[in-house]
Amino acid sequence: MSLDTVRQFFSRYAPDIEVIVTEESSATVALAAAAHGVEPVQIAKTIGVQAGPTAVLVVMAGTARLDNRKFRDHFGAKPRMLGGEDVTQLTGHPVGGVCPFGLISDVPVFCDASLRVLPEVIPAAGAANSAVRISPERMAELSNAKWIDVCQTA
Numbered sequence: 649m650s651l652d653t654v655r656q657f658f659s660r661y662a663p664d665i666e667v668i669v670t671e672e673s674s675a676t677v678a679l680a681a682a683a684h685g686v687e688p689v690q691i692a693k694t695i696g697v698q699a700g701p702t703a704v705l706v707v708m709a710g711t712a713r714l715d716n717r718k719f720r721d722h723f724g725a726k727p728r729m730l731g732g733e734d735v736t737q738l739t740g741h742p743v744g745g746v747c748p749f750g751l752i753s754d755v756p757v758f759c760d761a762s763l764r765v766l767p768e769v770i771p772a773a774g775a776a777n778s779a780v781r782i783s784p785e786r787m788a789e790l791s792n793a794k795w796i797d798v799c800q801t802a
Contacts, residue, residue, distance in 0.1 A: 650741045654774035657750035661790055665780050667773045675744025675776040677710040684770050684779060692763060692771035694746045696735035700725035703738055705755055707748055709762035712799040719798045744776030748791035757793040759784065
């Protein structure tokens with residue numbers, strides 16, 4: 649169902665973008681990088697985080713990690729990772745397929761600055777073996793994301 653929701657999203661808002669389905673799992677950054685033949689940094693991972701009373705999605709480069717201080721400075725609260733069940737209820741996507749597209753709720757989406765240095769990223773697409781190839785700017789535009797800087801610099 650979630651893969652179908654993402655396909656419908658792209659059919660409606662970006663018909664030029666193809667949803668790629670692989671036989672291999674791409675549920676983790678390492679698996680996704682191997683399945684798509686790219687470096688782990690190019691995988692755009694989407695995480696669900698509780699920021700005070702609000703749950704948000706943060707999309708970041710595959711090798712990036714949240715910086716607690718930067719997150720707290722931006723959101724005014726310490727980040728708390730959401731559990732898998734909570735993320736699925738919030739997004740409609742299973743863990744491993746979470747992405748900022750075709751969401752079942754109006755959860756705020758944020759793209760981290762770690763993505764901006766990359767010409768193309770590969771976020772999941774609603775299933776543990778699906779993804780799209782997209783520029784970070786277009787991904788942010790399609791998901792109505794705001795740009796923030798909440799990750800550790802490498």
